[in-house]
Amino acid sequence: MAAQITGDDAGIRILCRNLVVLKSELGLQWLIGSPFLPSVNVASTIRCTHTLPSGSLSPDVAKESDDIKGLIPRGFEIIGALIVQEKEDRKVEKVASDAVSAVRSLRKTLYGGDSREQVLIGAVLDLNHGNSERDIHFFISKKGNSKSVEQVSRVVYEEQPEKYIWERGCIVRCELSLKLPLYFPVSNPKDVDGAYARAIEDVEFKLRDPQVAYIIEAGNEPSSGGSEPIVLHGSDLDLDLPAELPRNAFVLENAEESYAKSFLCSYFLSETKKFTSSSTVEKDADKILVNVMFNRSRSSLKPVAPTAEYYPAGDAKFLLKNHKLEVLFYVPKDLLLTDMVLKLVIPGLVDQLHSFKNKILPDLLMQQSLLRPYHFIPSGFLHPVTAIYELSYGETELKQVEVRRSLHLRLGLPFDRPLLRIANAINFSVTKDDMKDKSYPKGSSLLKNVHHDIPSSGVSGGIASLIQGSYEYHHYLQDGFDDSGWGCAYRSLQTIISWFRQQHYTSIDVPSHRQIQQSLVEIGDKDPSFIGSREWIGAIELSFVLDKLLGVSCKVINVRSGAELPEKCRELALHFETQGTPIMIGGGVLAYTLLGVDYNDVSGDCAFLILDPHYTGNDDLKKIVNGGWCGWKKAVDGKGKHFFLHDKFYNLLLPQRPNMV
Numbered sequence: 001m002a003a004q005i006t007g008d009d010a011g012i013r014i015l016c017r018n019l020v021v022l023k024s025e026l027g028l029q030w031l032i033g034s035p036f037l038p039s040v041n042v043a044s045t046i047r048c049t050h051t052l053p054s055g056s057l058s059p060d061v062a063k064e065s066d067d068i069k070g071l072i073p074r075g076f077e078i079i080g081a082l083i084v085q086e087k088e089d090r091k092v093e094k095v096a097s098d099a100v101s102a103v104r105s106l107r108k109t110l111y112g113g114d115s116r117e118q119v120l121i122g123a124v125l126d127l128n129h130g131n132s133e134r135d136i137h138f139f140i141s142k143k144g145n146s147k148s149v150e151q152v153s154r155v156v157y158e159e160q161p162e163k164y165i166w167e168r169g170c171i172v173r174c175e176l177s178l179k180l181p182l183y184f185p186v187s188n189p190k191d192v193d194g195a196y197a198r199a200i201e202d203v204e205f206k207l208r209d210p211q212v213a214y215i216i217e218a219g220n221e222p223s224s225g226g227s228e229p230i231v232l233h234g235s236d237l238d239l240d241l242p243a244e245l246p247r248n249a250f251v252l253e254n255a256e257e258s259y260a261k262s263f264l265c266s267y268f269l270s271e272t273k274k275f276t277s278s279s280t281v282e283k284d285a286d287k288i289l290v291n292v293m294f295n296r297s298r299s300s301l302k303p304v305a306p307t308a309e310y311y312p313a314g315d316a317k318f319l320l321k322n323h324k325l326e327v328l329f330y331v332p333k334d335l336l337l338t339d340m341v342l343k344l345v346i347p348g349l350v351d352q353l354h355s356f357k358n359k360i361l362p363d364l365l366m367q368q369s370l371l372r373p374y375h376f377i378p379s380g381f382l383h384p385v386t387a388i389y390e391l392s393y394g395e396t397e398l399k400q401v402e403v404r405r406s407l408h409l410r411l412g413l414p415f416d417r418p419l420l421r422i423a424n425a426i427n428f429s430v431t432k433d434d435m436k437d438k439s440y441p442k443g444s445s446l447l448k449n450v451h452h453d454i455p456s457s458g459v460s461g462g463i464a465s466l467i468q469g470s471y472e473y474h475h476y477l478q479d480g481f482d483d484s485g486w487g488c489a490y491r492s493l494q495t496i497i498s499w500f501r502q503q504h505y506t507s508i509d510v511p512s513h514r515q516i517q518q519s520l521v522e523i524g525d526k527d528p529s530f531i532g533s534r535e536w537i538g539a540i541e542l543s544f545v546l547d548k549l550l551g552v553s554c555k556v557i558n559v560r561s562g563a564e565l566p567e568k569c570r571e572l573a574l575h576f577e578t579q580g581t582p583i584m585i586g587g588g589v590l591a592y593t594l595l596g597v598d599y600n601d602v603s604g605d606c607a608f609l610i611l612d613p614h615y616t617g618n619d620d621l622k623k624i625v626n627g628g629w630c631g632w633k634k635a636v637d638g639k640g641k642h643f644f645l646h647d648k649f650y651n652l653l654l655p656q657r658p659n660m661v
Contacts, residue, residue, distance in 0.1 A: 011154035012121065012138055013041040015161035018380045019133045020084065020125060021047050021412030027056045028102065031080035031121055032072060032383075036169060036332040040119055040140065043076060043165065043382050047410050048102075057083060059102050065109040067410065070355040070373075071385055074348040075169070075330025078106055080121025082136065086128055096122030096139035096149050122149050161382055162281070165330075170269055170286035171384075172329040173219060173428050174345050178203060182319040192319060192364055199321075200353055207346050210235040211295035214341050218268040219287030219428065227268050230337065237342045265340060266333040281377055281384070282426045288331070290345055321360070325352050326373045328384050328428075355388055368392070374425040378413055385411065387420060395421055404661040416659045423504040446472040447619045448502075450611065450630045457598035457607035457632035465573035466596035466609065468580025472498035473630070474510070475615040483513060484616060486534045489591035490516055491613035492584045493542045496593070496655055497550065499582050505658055506550050519545050538586045539651035546655055557652040562587060562644025566635045568652070569599040569606040579657045582611070587650035590614075594652070598632065607632040608643070 019042065021029055028048040033041045050063035068078070081099035099122035107118070120141045129135055138152035158164050180199040184192040206212060210233065217229035269286040327348040331340050352373060360369050370391035375384045387407055393400040404420050413419050450473045457464065474494035476484045483490060490513045500506050511519070517533070520526040525544055543554040555575075559565055575583065576596055583594040596609035615629040624630055633643045644650065 011039065011156060012140070012152050013037075013039045013164075014133075014155060014157045015041055015043045015164060015382055016045060016380065017161070018412070019045055019136065020082070021045055026084050026086060026127075027051075028059060028099070029082040029084070030068070030078050030103075030106070031082055031123065032076050033079040033121075034076050034165070034169075034330060035079075036075060036330070036335070037165070038168075040079070040121065042080065042121070043161070044380075045082065045412070046071075047412060048081075049406070049410050057098065057102075059106060061105045061109050064106055066355075066358055067406075068106075069110060070327075070348075070351045070388070071410075073171075073328040073330050073384055073386065074344045074351070076383055078103060078110065079118075080123060082123040082125065084125045084127065086126070092124050092126070092137050093139065093149060093151075095124045096137065097147055099123065100139070100141045100149055101147070165382055166281060166285045169330050169332045170265060170288060171219070171281070171428065172265075172288045172290060172331045172340065172345070174290040174292065174325075174327045174329070174349065176292045176325040176349060178323040178325065180321040180323065182321060183316050184319070186315050186317055189317070189365060192317075193361055196321065196357065196361065196364060200357055203353060204350055206294055207292070207349060208234055208237075209295070213293040213295065214345065215291045215293060216263075216268070216337055216341075217289050219289040230263055230267075232337060232341055237338050263337045264333070265331050265335050265337060267337075269333055281382075282428065286333075287428060290341070292349075319365070321369070323353070323356055324372060325349055325356075326375075327352050328375055328386065330383060352386075352388075359388060359390065374422055375428070376420055376425055378411060378419050381411075384426065389422065401661060408661050413661075415661055416657050418504050418661055420661065421504050423507070445619075446474070446478070446498075447621055447624070448472055450621060450624055451595050451609055454609075454625055454631055457609070458634065459598040459600055459605050459607050461603065462598040462600040462605060462607070463573070464596060464598040464609075465576040467499070467576060467582050469499060470502040471495055471582060472502070472510070473611065473619070473624070474498065475613045475629075477616045479512075481513065483534075486536055487513060488613045489537045489539075489542060489584065489586060492591050492593045493537075493545060495611065495613070496542070496546070496582050496584060500550055500552065500655075505552075505660070508549060511545075511549065516545055519548050523548055536589065538591070539584055539653040542584055542653050550658075552658060553656050555654040555656060557654065559650045559652070561646050562635075562642065562648055562650060563646045565608075565644050565650060566604065566606050569597050570601060572597045572652075573599050575654050579654065581655040581657060583655075584653040585650060586653070588645060588648040595630075607634050609633075610643075 050060040052058040139149040182195040212234040474491040546552040593611040599606040
């Protein structure tokens with residue numbers, strides 16, 4: 001385990017696994033950490049994508065703030081900057097000082113106030129001296145001095161970052177539906193912008209109104225005897241709080257309402273839950289739900305002067321804007337609920353409101369906007385990120401694609417895989433009751449990723465290159481359809497298409513044998529009599545179907561004999577490392593699905609991870625693995641038996657990952 005660092009140590013704890021977004025790219029990156037964790041920490045990093053004409057190290061703070069506000073959940077914040085450079089004309093300390101200055105400017109716009117007392121990180125990676133994360137020079141700002149920095153004495157890379165973060169904190173989710181009525185004069189329609197801005201300001205005021213109610217409850221599926229919800233009013237948030245409270249302070253039943261201020265977040269959380277290295281944030285992190293209720297029956301306790309706006313009947317127009325906010329927060333378990341609402345929930349809702357406003361104002365009158373927030377945890381991120389999508393555009397329309405592309409750029413995500421589509425969004429609100437509801441969309445009942453935890457390949461010193469992502473196992477006799485003896489290539493194709501579905505490249509259903517045949521007839525490859533037949537198909541036919549149904553192109557490798565397949569291992573390994581899609585192997589009258597190779601390029605020893613579609617039993621994972629229907633196959637086993645026939649040619653179909661977001 002990594003050594004512990006206390007808040008007094010002059011050290012930094014690195015939590016994220018990818019500290020540098022792109023090691024070969026010069027420029028500025030923002031470092032994100034949580035002030036609630038016990039040491040100066042870096043939980044994630046994102047690109048600075050808006051810079052001034054003066055250079056790539058000069059951020060356009062206004063544009064950066066607009067983009068980042070609402071992207072990162074409150075509870076995490078920008079706490080540093082990393083500059084990647086290749087010139088040695090300036091001292092590292094000066095570059096780190098410039099990084100800290102950039103952070104201070106951004107923080108002032110994002111969070112307000114003076115950050116001179118905040119410990120900020122300035123980091124420098126000089127590509128002339130390496131591009132590893134261990135080559136980064138870390139500095140921290142000296143309190144009270146806006147320019148001076150000192151080098152960090154110790155950097156610790158956390159071995160179990162998920163556990164480190166989520167055993168100390170939880171996710172808070174707050175939903176708020178708003179109807180904003182806008183009146184503006186027909187003679188001056190541009191006044192609608194001002195009416196909308198005033199409506200936003202009115203909501204901000206109501207969030208702090210003494211009579212607003214925040215209903216707080218456990219967000220996890222409650223067990224018997226679970227904690228009862230707590231109601232906090234706006235008037236509770238301004239009360240003076242004791243300096244110290246017991247860790248699990250809570251209000252006894254029938255106690256006075258004002259004592260609700262003494263509750264801690266831990267009141268709603270499980271004391272026995274443990275977050276292991278294999279847990280996921282979506283399924284296993286503790287959760288708290290907050291709902292906001294505006295009081296419509298009682299007037300505010302704060303006296304205000306009456307105001308009125310008047311538009312003559314017939315000369316005014318009415319516009320109704322519906323907004324559905326959903327905001328996430330990271331909250332330490334020992335935080336007071338009052339502090340949670342005042343310092344996190346309210347500012348987070350305001351951030352998302354302003355994000356909505358920035359997206360709507362340019363075309364406020366042009367269309368009925370359908371903005372919705374969605375939350376994602378991309379690979380490599382330890383916390384959620386939030387994207388706001390305009391649903392009046394389809395996911396494949398250019399405007400929606402450009403929004404996702406800009407997010408991929410900022411988050412350092414690849415541009416050849418759709419990681420931020422709506423289907424990838426996490427859904428913290430699904431309950432056990434939802435899953436029991438027959439109308440709730442269920443996933444496929446087929447086995448997925450059956451190659452996980454299978455025995456090793458037996459290749460000494462080899463490097464395993466495997467399929468990336470998830471797939472479903474399709475094999476003979478599934479769906480009550482008897483294709484034994486002729487349908488193995490169809491089943492392999494179904495497995496391949498399921499992979500594209502699981503990675504959200506497509507939303508089409510996995511086609512049946514008849515639909516596959518129909519596709520081949522429609523493109524003119526087969527005669528109409530082919531539909532309903534039991535004719536075999538091979539790699540070429542599979543490539544035609546993938547192109548027609550998914551728009552996926554394929555590469556085909558031909559070998560004259562099964563004896564030549566080991567010679568293709570280096571090429572197959574490159575496919576799995578760059579494309580990551582399952583491969584269909586067809587030879588003679590048999591077809592298999594290839595999920596990976598294990599190859600020693602010195603000795604030439606290799607093994608093939610085969611998913612066999614010829615299996616005819618029920619979907620029993622243990623039976624499938626123990627029976628060898630999914631497992632590593634040597635070209636020649638220990639008894640001298642050849643898995644691939646020497647007197648048959650083979651075609652290998654390598655589907656290419658579409659270049660899309």
